[in-house]
Amino acid sequence: IVNETSTLRRHAEAKFAGKYRTWAKANAFTSKLPGDLAAKKRKAAQAQQQIDVHLTECKLSERTVPYTHQNFRKAAIEWLVATDQPIQAFEHPKFKDMIDVASRSTQGVKIPGRKATRAEIIRVFKNHLTKLKNKLNVYTMLQSISLY
DSSP, X not given: OOOOHHXXXXXXXXXXXXXXXXXXXXXXXXXXXXXXXXXXXXXXXXXXXXXXXGOOOOOGGGGOOOOOHHHHHHHHHHHXXXXXXXXXXXXXXXXXXXXXHHHTOSSXXXXXXXXXXXXXXXXXXXXXXXXXXXXXXXXXXXXXXHHO
């Protein structure tokens, strides 16, 4: 006696596939034979691939929402609430700068992903450290010159 249903199904498929399918059809039973299940999955996968032909990707400019004060106010408040920002975030000069830059876009705004944002932050930080180091070196050099 075998307690594995998968082994029994493989055995039934190898020895009694015709009889099993006839019985399953007569009793309105879905075949559970491994070959039948694999064929059903392949058929479903092919049906899914066929729908891809009918899909088209919208360009960024086609999805751009027209600007109105009401749309902007609604989007800004939804962003504020969804990201749990303080109300003072709207008053921050950098927020205003970001909105001014985005408002000049004619084809929508492309927001960078996490990896690109992280890389840019690291690049800006390293650049800032280099400038700071150069500035401190000049200051130290000027002090040493003035001591003489």
